[in-house]
Amino acid sequence: MDIVDNSIRETVDLFKKRKISCQEIVRACFERIEKYNLSINAYLTLNKEQALKKAQDVDNNRVKGRELPPLAGIPVALKDIYSTKNLRTTAASKIIDNYLPAYSATVVQKLESVGAIIMGKVNCDAFAHGATGENSDFGSVKNPWDLEYVAGGSSGGSAAAVAFGGCLMAMGTDTGGSIRNPASYCNLVGLKPTYGRVSRSGVISMGSSLDSMGHLTRTVEDCALVLSVTAGYDPLDATSSRKPVDFYLQDLSHPAIKGLKIGLPQEYFGRELNPEIKTLILKAAQQFTDLGAEVDEVSLPNTAYTIPVYYLIMSSEVSANLARFDGIRFGHAREMFGEEAKRRIMLGTFALSAGYYDAYYLRASKVRTLLRQDFEKAFAKFDALLAPVVPIKPRKIGEKEQEKLKLYLEDYVTGPVNLAGLPALALPCGFWHNIPMGMQLIGPQFSEKKLFEVGQAYQDVTDWHLKRPPLVEEMG
Amino acid sequence: MSGYRPFIGLEIHVELATKSKMFCGCCADHFHKEPNTQTCPVCLGLPGALPVPNKKAIDWTVFLGLVLGCRINKHSYFERKQYFYPDLPKGFQISQYERPFCFKGWFDEVNITRVHLEEDTGKLIHRKIEGEKVTLIDFNRCGVPLVEIVTEPEIKSAEHAKEWLKKLQRVIRSLSISDCDMEKGSMRLEANVSVSKNGKLPSYKVELKNINSFRFVEKAIEFEIQRQTELFEKGQKIEQETRGFESDKGVTYLQRSKEEAFEYRYFPEPDIPPIVFTDGELDKIRKQIPELPEEKRQRFVKEYSLNEQEADYFVSNPSAAQYFEVLYLEKNFNLDFRETARLIINKKIDWENISPADFKAEVAVLQEGGLSDQVELAKAAKIVVDGNPKAVADYRKGKTNTVGFLVGQMMKKTKVDPNLARQELLKILE
Ligand SMILES: [Zn+2]
Numbered sequence: 001m002d003i004v005d006n007s008i009r010e011t012v013d014l015f016k017k018r019k020i021s022c023q024e025i026v027r028a029c030f031e032r033i034e035k036y037n038l039s040i041n042a043y044l045t046l047n048k049e050q051a052l053k054k055a056q057d058v059d060n061n062r063v064k065g066r067e068l069p070p071l072a073g074i075p076v077a078l079k080d081i082y083s084t085k086n087l088r089t090t091a092a093s094k095i096i097d098n099y100l101p102a103y104s105a106t107v108v109q110k111l112e113s114v115g116a117i118i119m120g121k122v123n124c125d126a127f128a129h130g131a132t133g134e135n136s137d138f139g140s141v142k143n144p145w146d147l148e149y150v151a152g153g154s155s156g157g158s159a160a161a162v163a164f165g166g167c168l169m170a171m172g173t174d175t176g177g178s179i180r181n182p183a184s185y186c187n188l189v190g191l192k193p194t195y196g197r198v199s200r201s202g203v204i205s206m207g208s209s210l211d212s213m214g215h216l217t218r219t220v221e222d223c224a225l226v227l228s229v230t231a232g233y234d235p236l237d238a239t240s241s242r243k244p245v246d247f248y249l250q251d252l253s254h255p256a257i258k259g260l261k262i263g264l265p266q267e268y269f270g271r272e273l274n275p276e277i278k279t280l281i282l283k284a285a286q287q288f289t290d291l292g293a294e295v296d297e298v299s300l301p302n303t304a305y306t307i308p309v310y311y312l313i314m315s316s317e318v319s320a321n322l323a324r325f326d327g328i329r330f331g332h333a334r335e336m337f338g339e340e341a342k343r344r345i346m347l348g349t350f351a352l353s354a355g356y357y358d359a360y361y362l363r364a365s366k367v368r369t370l371l372r373q374d375f376e377k378a379f380a381k382f383d384a385l386l387a388p389v390v391p392i393k394p395r396k397i398g399e400k401e402q403e404k405l406k407l408y409l410e411d412y413v414t415g416p417v418n419l420a421g422l423p424a425l426a427l428p429c430g431f432w433h434n435i436p437m438g439m440q441l442i443g444p445q446f447s448e449k450k451l452f453e454v455g456q457a458y459q460d461v462t463d464w465h466l467k468r469p470p471l472v473e474e475m476g
Numbered sequence: 477m478s479g480y481r482p483f484i485g486l487e488i489h490v491e492l493a494t495k496s497k498m499f500c501g502c503c504a505d506h507f508h509k510e511p512n513t514q515t516c517p518v519c520l521g522l523p524g525a526l527p528v529p530n531k532k533a534i535d536w537t538v539f540l541g542l543v544l545g546c547r548i549n550k551h552s553y554f555e556r557k558q559y560f561y562p563d564l565p566k567g568f569q570i571s572q573y574e575r576p577f578c579f580k581g582w583f584d585e586v587n588i589t590r591v592h593l594e595e596d597t598g599k600l601i602h603r604k605i606e607g608e609k610v611t612l613i614d615f616n617r618c619g620v621p622l623v624e625i626v627t628e629p630e631i632k633s634a635e636h637a638k639e640w641l642k643k644l645q646r647v648i649r650s651l652s653i654s655d656c657d658m659e660k661g662s663m664r665l666e667a668n669v670s671v672s673k674n675g676k677l678p679s680y681k682v683e684l685k686n687i688n689s690f691r692f693v694e695k696a697i698e699f700e701i702q703r704q705t706e707l708f709e710k711g712q713k714i715e716q717e718t719r720g721f722e723s724d725k726g727v728t729y730l731q732r733s734k735e736e737a738f739e740y741r742y743f744p745e746p747d748i749p750p751i752v753f754t755d756g757e758l759d760k761i762r763k764q765i766p767e768l769p770e771e772k773r774q775r776f777v778k779e780y781s782l783n784e785q786e787a788d789y790f791v792s793n794p795s796a797a798q799y800f801e802v803l804y805l806e807k808n809f810n811l812d813f814r815e816t817a818r819l820i821i822n823k824k825i826d827w828e829n830i831s832p833a834d835f836k837a838e839v840a841v842l843q844e845g846g847l848s849d850q851v852e853l854a855k856a857a858k859i860v861v862d863g864n865p866k867a868v869a870d871y872r873k874g875k876t877n878t879v880g881f882l883v884g885q886m887m888k889k890t891k892v893d894p895n896l897a898r899q900e901l902l903k904i905l906e
Contacts, residue, residue, distance in 0.1 A: 083524045091523070103517045105524060202517075202524040208746035236518075238528045238748050317746055320556050323567020324521045328613075352558075352741035361743055 002475060004028045004165035005468055008074050008222040011168060015062065015073055022062070022073030025168075026055040026117055029075045032165040033119070036471065040142045040151075042160040044080050045088045046120040051075070054117050071229060072115030077161040077170040080121040081128055081204040082108055087118070091204050092136040092157075093126040093338060096331035105202025106234045107171060107213050114229050119167050122157030127322065128173055128206045129340040130154050131181050131407060132395055137338050140397050143185055144469040146434055150395050152182030158216050159186035163469055169217045169226055175206045176310055177389070177414025179214045180426035184389040184438030187428045187467060188216045189223045189455065194445045195421035196241040198227075199234030205321040207314035208239075210418040219465055220427060220455035224248035227448060246449040255453040255460070262288055262441075262454075263298030263382035268413050273391045280430040281388050281439050284458065288386070291457055298382055300374040303416060305367045307408060310415040312351050312364035319348025372420045375444075384454055385442040387413055389426050394435040417442055425451040428464035436464070480671045480708065482701045483678065484631035485589075487666040488644065490623045490654045491596060492533050497619040498595045499527030499570065504620045507660045511601075511614035519619035521565030526747045529554070533593060533621035534577065534751060536653045539761050540623060541578025541591040543651060543768065549575045550753045554593075554745040559738045562613055563598035570595050571624075573742040577751075584643050584770075587628040596620040623654075629668060629677060634697035637667060638690045646769045650794060658688050665693045669700040671708065680716040684728060687721050696721040700728050772797070780813040789821050795828075796820055802832045811839055812855045853892060857900040860885045871905055879905070 003014070003025055014020045030048060037043050058073040078084065081091045083101035090097050104112075112118065125135035133141035133156020141156035143149040144164040151160040155172025159182030162170050172179040174192035183190025191214040198213040205211060213230065217223045228248045234240045264285060269278060285295045322345055327333040337345070351360040378385060391413050417424045422442055429439040443451045459465050497504045500518035517525035538548055552575045556568040571594035581588030598618040602611050625644070631637045645656045645663060656663040665688070668681040684700060687693045699721075704714050718737075719728040744750075767775070769791045776787035776797070790797035800820055803809050816839075819825050825838045843852075860882050861868055867878045879901060886897045 081524075083522075089523075096523070099523075101517075101524075102522065103525075200524075201526050204523040205526075205747075236528060237526050239526075239746075316743060320558055320568050320741075320743070323558060323560065324523065324565060326560065326562075326567060328562055329520070329565065349741065352743050354739055354741075357741075357743070 001468060001473065002028060002032075002165065004032055004075075004168070005472055006168070007219045008071070008168050008217065008225060009219065011074060012070075015068075022055040022058040022117070023052065025073065026051055026075055026119070029119060029166055029168075036144070036164045037166065039147060040144055040160050040164055041139050042122050042141055042151075042157040042164070042166060043077070043120045044090060044092065044123050044138055044157070047084075047087055047118050048120070051117045051119050058115055058117070069114035070225065071111065074116050074169065075119045075167040076111055076116045077119050077122045077158060077167040078108060079124050079128075079155050079158045079170070079172045081124065081173060081206075082121075082171055083202040083204070084108055084118065084121065087121065089121065089204070090138070091127045092124045092138055093336075093341065094137040094332070095325050095327075095334070095336040097137075099330050101202075103202060106199035106236060107230050108202065110229055111171075119161075122161050122170060124157050124172075124178075125154035125340070126338045127204065127318075127341050128154040128175055128178055129318070129344060131177060131410060133157065133160075133182065134397065135338060135340045142397065143435070144471060145186065145436060148396050149435055150185065150397055152185030152390070154178040154182075155190075155216065156182045156185075159183055159188055159190070162186070162188055162216050162218065163472075165472055169215055169222060171213065171215050173203060173206070174212045174214050174418065175210045175314060176411045176418050179212075179216060180389045180414055180424060180438065180440050183216050183426040184428075185394060185436065186216075187436035187438075187464065187469075188218060189220050189428070189465065190214065190216045190426040190438070191223050191227060191448070192417060192424045192426075193227060193231065193448060194241075194423040195418075196239050197423070197446065197448065198230045199232070199237040199240050201234055201236035205317070207317040207418075208321060209317060210310075210314060212418065220425070220452055220459050221249070221252055223425070223455075224252060224448075224452040231448075241446070243446055246446075248449050248452055251449070251453055252456045255457040257288070257454055257457045258292035260288075260293040260384070260454065261382045262293050262295045263378055263385045264295060265300045265303070265378070265385055265387055266297050267300050267303035268387045268391075272409075272412070273388060274393050274432075276393070276432055277388055277391065277437060280432070280437050281386065284429040284439050285386055287458065287461065288454075291461065293454075295386070296382075298378045298385065300371075300378060300416065302367065302370045302374050303412060306371065306412045306415050306419065309364045309367045309371065310411060310419060311347065311408060312360050313368065313419070315344040315348035316351045316361050317348065318344045319346075319352065368419050371416055375416070375420045375422060375442075379444040383443070384447070384451060387440050387442060389414060389438045389440045394432055394437075414440070421445060423448045423451060425455050427455050427458065428467075429458075429462075430464060436467075480673055480701075480705045481675050482633065482697075483629040483670045483672065483681075484633070484637055484697060485629035485668040485681070486625075486627045486631060486637060486641065487668070488625040488641070489664040489666075490625070490648060490656060491662040492536055492621040492623060493652075493654050493662075494530055494532050494536070494621055496530060498530050498533055498593070498621040499619055502619065506616035506620060509616050511612070511616060514616040515618070519565075520615055521567075527570055527745070529748055529751070530621060535761055537577050537591060537593040537623050538753070538758070539764060540625075540648065540651065540653060541581060542762055543647060543765055544578070544581040544583045544588050544591060544625070546578035546581030546588060546591055548578055548753065548758060550758070551575070551750060552577050552753075553750040554748050555742045556745050557594075558741045561597070562611070563600050563618070565598065565615065565618065569597065570745055570748070571742075583647070584640055586630050586640060589626040589628055591623060591625050594622050594624060596622040629670070629681070631667075634694045634701065637697055638694040641665060641690055641693060643769070646792065650766065650769055650772075658690070661688070664688065667693060667697050667700075669697055669704065670714070671701055671704045673708065680714055682714065682716070683718045685718055685720055685731065692721060692723050695723075695726050696728055699726060703728065780817065782814060782817055786814070786817045786821060790817075799827055799832065799835075803835060809836055810855070810859050812851060815852060815855075853896060853900050854903070856886055856892065857897070857904055861901065861904050868905065
């Protein structure tokens with residue numbers, strides 16, 4: 001354990017007390033990267049020179065006694081589908097392995113404006129297509145908890161980088177579970193914000209109506225802190241909300257969950273759910289009951305349609321969004337797309353074709369409304385829903401190869417949240433053997449503040465989130 | 477070859493003269509600008525860049541739709557029209573399909589199918605550089621708001637098409653939402669032509685594209701009717717296809733056959749929330765509708781006793797019309813309407829460079845120089861008579877010498893011969 005294994009909150013305190021400098025922590029993170037990145041394969045591109053320079057600026061400003069912004073000096077990793085001006089952005093796909101964006105994503109600009117240090121760009125499933133981190137054209141991401149296991153996906157590099165201490169937080173994207181899944185695999189807190197809460201501008205689109213820009217941190221408190229930076233209306237994103245941003249940190253010191261109604265969607269606890277994982281989630285439910293919440297079963301009757309609806313809408317949008325990669329102005333020719341991107345382009349193209357549109361895309365859009373209504377009805381009675389994130393036993397690297405479609409089916413517990421545009425907070429709740437396991441709290445739109453409170457109440461009485469991977473613990 | 481009836485529908489693209497482009501803040505005025513100087517991540521279709529719709533362009537489209545008698549979809553949305561072409565950086569054009577902003581209109585005896593809003597594409601420039609044939613792309617035009625107006629196939633002839641389009645151009649210009657300049661490409665024409673012997677709308681249509689003048693639209697349609705009629709005469713079937721017009725030879729040529737037709741795979745644009753109009757918003761737009769050219773022409777003829785040509789001048793010169801009407805806002809300007817019109821039309825007074833007040837002063841100077849003709853003399857006499865009711869009443873009671881006073885009044889305003897003035901005054905008084 002080292003200074004890079006602390007939470008953001010702890011690090012900011014150490015900065016304030018002048019116990020450590022920003023340059024120290026940035027260097028320490030780069031040391032970790034040097035030590036582990038080769039085996040874990042999280043970072044694709046490092047921003048070392050710039051990061052060290054920025055760290056020096058932060059230190060200089062601190063010495064001068066200047067008031068520093070909330071994330072000043074905090075090392076951050078960015079999933080490689082966040083555009084970064086003049087810093088290579090590949091989407092983990094060889095088709096744009098040489099692409100230098102002319103502008104930075106709004107979220108990146110916001111992070112930089114509050115002093116965050118961009119350490120580099122991290123691996124993911126190419127174009128965020130996948131749930132294991134194995135679809136990257138630059139090789140699989142390995143799980144820092146056990147290198148034989150996947151780190152989850154698609155934001156696998158983001159999760160792994162935080163887990164092994166290559167940064168203190170990472171930005172990911174969640175289109176069907178891509179933040180919550182790797183957060184679960186790597187013992188982190190992962191937030192999929194309400195659709196429209198965080199600007200999508202500058203982040204390479206996957207499924208435009210589903211994509212949410214979220215982040216992975218070690219604690220719920222850090223997660224709330226980061227959202228208070230990234231959230232807000234953006235004139236460059238017509239789907240971003242003008243709703244004022246809540247003060248997410250306000251009530252975290254005394255989270256009130258007594259009498260809170262938490263629902264367990266029974267469809268998520270069916271026979272598809274691994275019994276050991278089920279036990280972990282139900283144990284967490286019991287802890288919420290002990291904390292004074294009222295936990296009860298709820299039904300989301302249209303859950304069975306999640307997978308076809310999700311894959312039709314997502315791949316339709318993917319097929320259009322990937323059309324711009326034509327190799328004319330930047331990047332390479334379209335045959336450079338990986339297998340998964342090609343599969344989704346073909347699926348989406350088919351779903352939108354004349355004669356099929358009504359039966360597929362249009363029908364899927366209608367069922368999507370039904371799924372949304374399921375949640376509305378549930379939230380009429382419940383404040384939040386508790387559900388698993390990963391419904392099956394964790395996967396080893398290479399295990400997925402024979403069962404592509406089966407892999408799609410695992411999204412049934414995470415995908416509905418994206419189809420309904422809801423926020424969901426994933427947080428550690430135990431272990432499946434030696435691999436971490438997370439649960440998710442799902443709330444109505446724009447209920448992030450409440451989700452943080454519920455998550456904080458849980459972390460106040462548990463210590464799963466304090467555990468670090470053995471390779472980090474061993475560093476002594 | 478008699479007995480064949482043509483069916484002609486028109487598709488008109490008009491670039492809106494908004495300051496910024498349709499989905500980004502770049503300048504929309506692209507004519508003669510250094511290539512690729514008015515671009516940004518959005519209009520270059522860079523990964524991650526999102527379209528944010530230009531409210532003004534949407535309002536103007538609805539405005540045009542209302543002027544063209546359209547019904548308005550109060551709940552509308554953009555869609556993605558997908559096809560690959562180097563001038564289309566996103567691989568799709570943001571357009572409208574299921575729910576255009578405006579539909580079912582009527583303009584000058586032709587039904588309008590729809591009026592919708594989309595974005596213009598970039599421009600391909602084919603050049604030879606160092607002996608090598610290359611294609612360059614200029615993205616300045618990419619993302620400029622483009623309105624598409626589609627008519628029902630009710631145009632009766634090539635000439636009708638030309639005249640109707642000219643009228644449409646005048647209307648759009650009068651709304652000041654586009655300069656509709658064919659040379660600059662801010663107005664582009666397409667015609668769908670088919671012919672039928674039984675008088676029923678045929679199941680095929682031939683799309684004529686790339687037409688850049690009214691004269692050419694007439695020629696292209698004429699040629700196409702002829703071509704199709706001849707094919708029918710020979711007993712041949714005509715295929716649905718897209719043809720271009722070669723203006724030098726006056727012929728149309730095959731561009732794309734039915735088999736090569738694009739399959740656009742439209743679907744709602746997920747990056748832009750649906751656009752909803754309230755009744756209040758529509759009323760606000762409706763209130764901005766100005767007088768249409770035909771209405772204005774008729775009003776100028778009726779209200780100001782102008783002849784057709786004079787009225788036409790004012791219709792096609794809105795600033796002159798406005799100037800003319802401002803002059804008469806104040807009751808003290810009494811010059812004959814037609815005389816004023818002639819001064820403006822013939823530019824006898826340099827009205828474009830002087831204020832209406834100075835115009836009136838110049839009129840006075842001209843009048844001092846002697847009234848130009850009988851009409852003006854009569855007018856002056858009438859003004860004096862109207863302006864001196866007491867003297868007139870006295871005259872009519874028998875005090876005939878008051879005519880001297882009236883002549884004096886006329887002399888004050890103009891250097892007219894006193895005898896002529898007396899004669900003119902007596903004409904009115906007697
Ligand atoms: Zn632009």
